[in-house]
Amino acid sequence: MTKKKLALFTALLSTLTLLGCNKQEAAKNADSSQASPAKSEVVLKIGDQKGNMRAQLEASGALKGVDYKINWYEFPAAAPVAEALKVEGIDIGYLGDAPFLFANANGGTAKAIAVYKTDPYPTAILVPENSPIKSAKDLKGKSLTMNKGSISHLLTLKVLEQQGLKPEDVTFKFLPPADGKLAVENGSVDAWVVWDPYTAYAELKDHYRIVANGRGLYSGYIFLAGTQKALDDQQKRVAIQDFIYRLKASQIWTNEHAEEFGKEYAKIVGLPEDVGILAFKRRNSSWDPIDADVIKTSQETADFYTKYQLINKHFDVSNSFDQGFKVTK
The missing domain is CATH 3.40.190.10 (Periplasmic binding protein-like II)
Known part of the structure; x- marks a missing residue:
């Protein structure tokens, strides 16, 4: 790798790297967005990975008219998202199925409420x-x-x-x-x-x-997961359902404007334009509800981890899901 490329790659990694927050850090480091703060006192603390949910929602305009406040927290990977969910530093977060299940098998209590299905090839x-x-x-x-x-x-x-x-x-x-x-x-x-x-x-x-x-070997699932505390709060639950509707709308828009969003994604993450376009366009993504097939596939993933002793004993994944959310009205 040339010095120039190494410098560019290091800059990319620096952009993608943000340490996970505990409750106190989250309160200090949150980035807020809200359309109508006077309408409601509901605040959603949302954990994202840079260039994903927030980028798509803002590029598509799908957040227009929200009547709750959103505090955003960005993480470099799934593990700190899982940790933030575990300590209730965030209400909902975006993380892959394998690390989500790994975390829940090791004491986590978050529940997956929607699934982002992607092409697993780039893994x-x-x-x-x-x-x-x-x-x-x-x-x-x-x-x-x-x-x-x-x-x-x-x-x-x-x-x-x-x-x-x-x-x-x-x-x-x-x-x-x-x-x-x-x-x-x-x-x-x-x-x-x-x-x-x-x-x-x-x-x-x-x-x-x-x-x-990853094709044929990995599901390509990414979950939106929530803490039990947030899901049990009826005002937050209504806001979370609205947020999922908006996620689906943003996914439809970005898929229809893949080239355009790919360029924007590159800018957000600090990537060369061609890299951003390739990385986004080959996701072939869709936000879908949690269903029996998703749970079945997740059980197979957990069992595979148990087979290789990454999870110490059989882990029943059924309690790790809440099927009470839809992605379209």
Whole structure:
């Protein structure tokens, strides 16, 4: 990687990195938005990952006319979102299914209330252009870096199983995306397991190759999850339902204006324009209600984690969902 590219990538990682908040930090660091503050005293504390819900809602104009206040909190990945939900630092948050289930199996009590279905392709195992690893078959004896309990961890275990390999056949290095990429760059790790926009950046700017992707192995689910306290508050529950309607409207708008929003997404996250467009357009996303199929797939994910002892014992996911929310009126 050239010095110029490394500087650009470091800037991207700095933009994407914001530490998770506990209750006191959340109160200090919130960013607020509201259309009609005089109408209601309801405040929703919403945890997002940069360039996702808030960006789509604001670009589409779907937040116009809200009669409750929104305090936004941005996080770099799912794990701090899960932690913020656990300590009730936020009311609702955006996080992948695997880390959500991993968190709930380890003491979390949040409930998924809507699902953002995306193409799992960009969750991938990547290697540098000149790597001797040509396919997933070549991973035996190699080292891979990822976040523990993340969708990247799930994908890695799925790929190894598909190739007839065991976790012991590779070396796991649990690092956040920034450190993981640098570890691959300096040669201390062989492969990087990550998601978009990191994947798109690595492909387009660093000429990394995808040797395995999430299609057929990972659901592509991202959940909107809420704390039990927020869901039990009837005023907040009404506001949360309204917020989900607006999320669906924003998703429809951004899908219809994918090129336009891809450029805006690039600006928001601090990406080159071509990276932002690729990362957004290949999501092929849709906000949908929680249904029996979503719960069934989630149980399979939890059981897979139990099989590999990431979850210590059987975890019944049924109590991790609230099916009382719709995505369209």
